[in-house]
């Protein structure tokens with residue numbers, strides 16, 4: 001359905017799918033900006049954890065005088081959770097932020113679409129998967145976009161807006177307004193594997209893992225070299241742990257498959273860490289071990 005001239009795409013309620021690192025940050029930012037937010041996850045435990053974490057993060061903002069106590073309370077009141085995906089059907093905007101696996105995302109949209117209002121805009125926070133392909137599995141490719149937030153969402157300024165081949169102008173314009181309302185800055189990217197940020201960042205992280213794999217440096221020397229030698233605020237291995245090594249590997253696979261160039265081949269050591277379940281901060285261990293007081297390099 002093409003929006004008629006002058007028809008308002010007024011977005012008031014937002015459904016967030018996935019209550020992980022990204023989902024909770026996205027819910028936080030939208031609730032603070034005045035939107036009603038419903039978060040869905042298949043894991044009740046992750047939903048509970050997300051609400052606790054949002055509360056903590058909002059408290060920290062109050063302590064730092066970034067927001068008032070009333071703003072924090074208002075934001076918390078606007079957030080609800082559900083383990084029933086179809087409860088998101090009546091929202092105006094859906095942001096899918098579930099695990100970075102295409103089959104998971106496709107199944108989510110398939111289940112949700114029959115329950116949506118015709119005007120609902122569908123988006124995915126995917127770091128790398130084709131927006132055009134995800135859109136084509138829904139009933140509204142013209143109302144489907146990539147809406148790529150950066151981690152941690154409450155702090156990072158950038159949002160990448162990615163139009164699929166069929167995305168229409170009213171949808172794009174509606175998201176530009178949403179980005180303004182949540183106080184962030186948009187960069188538009190074309191729909192090619194990993195878009196802009198991860199197309200550049202992930203090969204660097206992957207190369208840092210190769211540098212470790214080949215014994216050119218250890219975890220500490222690689223991170224120190226990049227922090228002190230190139231003024232990066234975090235070393236690449238520290239950053240990989242922060243992003244999640246499963247997500248990093250998934251993005252490298254999308255680059256490798258999508259661009260069919262061996263320069264994107266994932267480092268076997270990255271695969272090994274993922275196979276071990278050492279996914280970074282979120283599991284307590286990755287290139288660093290986070291289970292003690294201070295992070296300890298694992299190599």
Ligand SMILES: NC(=O)c1ccc[n+]([C@@H]2O[C@H](COP(=O)([O-])OP(=O)(O)OC[C@H]3O[C@@H](n4cnc5c(N)ncnc54)[C@H](O)[C@@H]3O)[C@@H](O)[C@H]2O)c1
Nearest residue numbers: 018019020021022041042046097098099100126127151243
């Ligand atoms: N981590 C990052 O730095 C980062 C940055 C930008 C974008 N992203 C993207 O955001 C998305 C989520 O990443 P994350 O880091 O939050 O992952 P995460 O592992 O922290 O969280 C994923 C959540 O999705 C839930 N989930 C899995 N299947 C589901 C389903 N069928 N229905 C509902 N929920 C489901 C899981 O239970 C989990 O809570 C991915 O697409 C990722 O590429 C991640």
